[in-house]
Amino acid sequence: GQQLNQSPQSMFIQEGEDVSMNCTSSSIFNTWLWYKQDPGEGPVLLIALYKAGELTSNGRLTAQFGITRKDSFLNISASIPSDVGIYFCAGSPNAGGTSYGKLTFGQGTILTVHP
């Protein structure tokens, strides 16, 4: 099935470093979401983006909805050990405020943080 192109596939960083990851699509999405998934758990929503160009923060996390509506970026500042996990981007063709319908996910970015 279709997936978004998410990069990098994995990252190994030192505690305190900043992290950047991105997601691209050949199709336009009207909503972009970023999730974190820990082992044995379901994905947990980190940030939701509803407008092209939108920049939204959640603590040390900042995400942007690309102007073309075909990409999105997630930054994590001053990483800490509990940031370890798999990060997924997801796109929906539906606009915020309506049912998301089908979400298309990226392949995930595995983040490892060394103390």
Added chain:
Amino acid sequence: DAGVTQSPTHLIKTRGQQVTLRCSPKSGHDTVSWYQQALGQGPQFIFQYYEEEERQRGNFPDRFSGHQYPNYSSELNVNALLLGDSALYLCASSFPPGNTIYFGEGSWLTVV
């Protein structure tokens, strides 16, 4: 307030058998979606149920079917299991508008 709950947590089935997975949505949520997540991959959309009807479907064969009950709980049924059906099956619930989607912890299915 309980979140999305799924059962069973883990199960092992033999190729050719049938399986039923269950999901109770978060309180107040009326829309349930099912996703398949193979090891090392992102979740893939199977289908979505709203008002007891399948509203949208992903690229999955008819062996995958579902049901939603009046209390909004849902079941995912997979017939004639294949080895490739081994995956984590995630249930997600939401309530439009302004709808955050909540995922359950999933049901791990192993087909041998």
